Amino acid sequence: MSKAVIAGYVRSPFHFAGKGALTRVRPDDLAATVIRGLLEKTGVRPDDIEDLALGCAFPEGEQGLNVARLIGMIVGLPQTVAGATINRFCGSSMQAIHMAAGAIAMGSGQAFICAGIESMTRVPMMGFNPMPNPALAEKAKGAYMSMGETAENVAKKYKISRKEQEEFAVRSHRLATAARQAGKFTDEIIPIPAGKENVTSDGCIREETSMEALAGLKPAFDEKGTVTAGTSSPLTDGASACLVTSEDYAKANGLKVLARVRSSAVVGCAPEIMGIGPVAATERALKRAGLTLKDIDIVELNEAFSSQSIACMRDLKLDLDKTNIDGGAIALGHPLGATGARITGKAAALLKRESKQFALATQCIGGGQGIATVLEAA
């Protein structure tokens, strides 16, 4: 059985939806630029690629049809490279990596582009035609619940104070700021042409944020609640891509391997507290890897909200010093479909950069799910 490796990771700069530098960039063009960057950086032979698996949480409008196939054409991939758009909401592009790893294990291909895209400017969350099933909405309250409301539920259930949430958000911005200043993102960011401008750096990080600034915000989802815009990941435009190959292929072609995929898992949970999804997913993936959290050196935990991140860390007893060391989604942004490939690629890159053994990438998923990937040094 062939092992899958992450042999490359890039992303676009992440910018605020609606007001950032990427609002006028079509999502298919945005993903295509990032994928071209990945090809250039890794030097992989396009003819060897089996499939372009692209995660997207709202695959309609400019992200509609089978946008993965269309992006392949924009990039100019050989016709033989297939394309599939994959939707598991926020877990979409991590799911793409899992599918590639599975295919490699089965001998169904040796190289895959696992990418993600979301323009939350150009395709709104909930899509253009939200048409919930009235009977389900009546029966299952959480089925269509807004993410903000679930974040409040988690904060209440775990008694996470507003101050705690704000401390976590400030940390995220502080780490992201430090990482950017140290040039730690230059390696992963592919510049994006946007009109006359060339966008080369992230737009969501608030370098000047402080406890005082966050304390001044009004609750965003529940007037009596604790979750604010400052302790939520922002609506974001962005794309990401990883090159996933078999270990043999990588070696034979001299690709720079970042990490090996050790195990993966997905699991469902109560939709009203979808933010705790990473707990069960992590436990499952670790078990499959034959590891415990003590073995993990690097954690990328998606920061959908401060409240759910803190809840997961508490339940899993995660070490804060190992988690999101270059900042997380609260500071960087969370372009839904693109986040999974970002945090998995980032975890792999950090494993290499920090010369560590094991890494975990995990995230919560709207509707009540968790997804996790365990990586090991190759």
Next chain:
Amino acid sequence: MTIAKACVVGAGVMGSGIAAQIANAGVPVLLLDIVPKAAPGTTGDRSAIARGAIDKLLKADPAPLMSRAAARLITPGNIEDDLAQLSDVDWIVEAIIERVDLKQDLYRKLEGKRKAGSIVSSNTSTIPLSHLVAGLPDGFARDFCITHFFNPPRYMRLLEVVGGPKTRPEAIQEISAFGDVMLGKAIVHAKDTPGFVANRIGVYWMQAAVTAALDLGLTVEQADAIMGRPIGAPKTGIFGLLDLVGLDLMPHVDKSMAASLPPDDPYVKLRRDWPLLSKMIADGYTGRKGKGGFYRLNTEGGQRIKESIDLTTGTYAPSTTARLESADAAKGGLKALVSHKDKGGQYAWSVLSRLLTYAASLVPQIADNIVELDQAMKTGFNFKRGPFEMIDQMGTAWFAERLRAEKLAVPALLENAAKAGGFYKVDGGRLNYFGPDGAYHPVERAEGVLLLSDIKLSAKPILRNGSASLWDIGDGVACLEFHSKMNALDPDSLALIKQALDHVGKKMKALVIHNEAENFSVGANVGLALFAANVALWPMIDDLIGTGQAAMKAMKYAPFPVVAAPSGMALGGGCETVLHSGAVQAHAETYIGLVEVGVGVVPGWGGCKEMLVRNQPGPKDPKGPMPPVAAAFETISLAKVAKSAAEAKELRFLRATDNITMNRDRLLADAKARALKMLDDGYQPPKPPELRLPGPTGRTGLNLAVHGFALQGKALPHDVVVSDALAEVLSGGKTDFTEVVNEDHVTKLERAAFMKLVKTEGTLARMEHMLTTGKPLRN
């Protein structure tokens, strides 16, 4: 020459406001100011002042701009780098600081840069034109005039135009025509005398009102209770008005007036130093922009207590409501007010006797005739009537007699008008005014101005009931006029719509819906609905909805053009009337919206249905059944009101093909012309639209969104109830998007939802609150 591009120099409040109004008219305008003094070594934005002014325009309230698109027509610049851009500018307005030397420096700079034959005007309010052109070349003087706007330029209708002896008559004509048609202004041709027309009379009024209040020992509340609505002035009265414009402005205005008028002018004799005013200004009591003025809000101790100043001691005490019999007597007319024996009556007489004789003594010195003076006070100081209309209302002979009886001077013009029988007279169905030559002359309306009030002078309505009338406005076109209280629509209004459609169908060619009240219509008569609900007369309410729906549908599908010509508020049923017209000719200052949720119901006369129809996706809009529903839901559930006709287009209350008229006085003529053009083009009523609506899934989707707003505290409990009813209507009830439904399907749902809501306590509470306080209840 037409004015296709303009430039305003001076980006202060007035200059930027003028630029905004030019942009509102759709004309590109360059806004220039000086280059700011940048810190040494920095290369700042050299047009920062003008750019900052545009930012302020976008934030100011009330909005100087009618749309964001208008803001894009204003190009910022500076007078050092951008004068070359004047080569294709047809009109340059100078609105810089009131100093002759600086203004003349600027004018000299403009020479050689500006387009040959372009017009230059100054917005000065205090400097005579003769001083401004003194020593400048004849070529400049020929192209120069004064255009004096009032603040804020979008909302104040007056524009005084002053020419000098050398000014080309065509230049005056062009500016007047542009100001009238494009900027929507009431043009008053003033002569080159101090304060021109409106300020000359208005400042005298303010001075007289203050002086008399002090002499007669009135409190500020008493003075304002008389000097506001009872005399036909804005409701702020005199001291409230001073608070509004800023106390610190007054010494400047007074000084400038006193310095430029001859010593024997009644103003100079009337004015006096007023130590209390100087002390208040020195203490920071400059009015609403400062710590307060004659009134202030005392927030010490956590409460907000309105206080007024004592005019003799200068100390504040909680305000009291002035109870003056004379203020009530004023409802019987000005004569009853000034004849009243109480303090208020004496006060009114003291001020008006001086003000009106002063005005009568100034014709033709400051303007050619009394019409100009009346127009100036009505549109520059928002008086309900001009001075001569006020005299006529009291009785010209009576007024002159009382002046004589009190040994007060009677100006010759007044004396003669009293003998002739008044300042205005209707003769042969036309309004005439008394000229300085002692003869009556017809009041001339500009080409393209048609007033219902003029038509009424010589005609009787074709149809009439207590709430509406139908008039013949010529060429086979009828005008339907609402005239109930606040033009609230009731069964009489609906009956007349029906009768008007029948009459026009049989005997005429087209129908215009228009009136000259402040507001087109504030909507259906809520009082009537509440009355019926309180005694459980449900069939009566149901019938009112059904009749309204039938009237609106008949309007929409009339076999002849129906053109709505709204101005002011067109809310609720007023909005639905506009929505169901074949075309709309809207005044630029039209405030339109479906505000029914404010009284706890949904639009019931086809408003929901029409917003669904209007939000059907265009080629560039997202497809699928939800976007039109979501857009209509957002507009109606938030009771969005467009703050201009331009914004009404953005919100789709008006169609892209509907037209906008800037000058209210031109609205009826434009609407009539539109109706005749539609006839010429072979008018066909619209084809009934077919709708595909999402059904229950749409209602669920919208309710999920409302649930989120409720959590956030943005939607209150009864909002959730009303929103659900609205969601049910807009999503089409039990339909499915595979089915095609017609308009009647939606109006039936409207009717059912209305009836369901009107029976809820929350809705009745909203209606009652609206009727008693005039404000929506948040429950």
